[in-house]
Amino acid sequence: MKNKMTLKREIFQGIEAVLFDLDGTLVDSMWMWENIDREYLRHFGIELPEDLQVLVQGMSFSETAVYFKERFLIPDSVEDIKAEWNRMAWDKYSNEVPLKEGVLTFLENLKNEGILMGIATSNSKELVELVIAKLGVLEYFGSIRTSCEVAKGKPSPDIYLLVAEDLKAKAANCLVFEDIIQGIQAGKSAGMKVCGVYDKYSEGDTDKKKELSDYYIHSYLELIG
CATH class of the missing domain: 3.40.50.1000 (HAD superfamily/HAD-like)
Structure with a gap:
């Protein structure tokens, strides 16, 4: 039935x-993304701002990458930023989510x-x-x-x-x-x-x-x- x-x-x-x-x-x-953002910014010697998670909520993956590039002056291209985030999140989505x-x-x-x-x-x-x-x-x-x-x-x-x-x-x-x-x-x-x-x-x-x-x-x- x-x-x-x-x-x-x-x-x-x-x-x-x-x-x-x-x-x-x-x-x-949702728990994992703050950790990914913190780790990602650390590669560039940048501390995670307290307001970051609130400001990017709802943005598309591409919009968020553009925001990171412009706010934090990331030298990598938007496509490279997105590729790195995918790489960092891949194992967690495969095994922990x-x-x-x-x-x-x-x-x-x-x-x-x-x-x-x-x-x-x-x-x-x-x-x-x-x-x-x-x-x-x-x-x-x-x-x-x-x-x-x-x-x-x-x-x-x-x-x-x-x-x-x-x-x-x-x-x-x-x-x-x-x-x-x-x-x-x-x-x-x-x-x-x-x-x-x-x-x-x-x-x-x-x-x-x-x-x-x-x-x-x-x-x-x-x-x-």
Whole structure:
């Protein structure tokens, strides 16, 4: 017998596509990026600024590389910066990054209900494809896009509108899952419903995330009957 999805507060009524951010939303990975940024800047004798993580949230992988190059006067090209970040993160995404609680069961329930799924991430194409294949969830997604493929990263709505277009779903019939304020703003700006997702990394923003979102969960298990 197939598991039946609990339509918590009827949030899936009229929904034809569910769109996910990746880091902090589908996978537990936000913890590693501050360490990577610290190690990367140390190569150039630069201490990690306290405001850096907040300022780059929502930026695409390419936008972040441009920001690093301009702010810290990094001599390497933007492409070389991105390649180095991919190299530094590769082993962690291969071996240390898990799915968040309840994700696999939730994806299976969405599939059983005939709801389309897509990923809209600020991460690099290489890393998103690596981790979702490694974790065995690649088959669930009809569209996987990165913010490098659109004009602007989050909080602009571009990436979510692109994934919805790929899935041939109307924005009003899409539900976005996001863990950061900029991502929630992107989903809302796209005219979509948004469910905020708890993540330890952004725990300090919980009240603001709840305020901006239509719904909020600590775990995907809350959505499964």
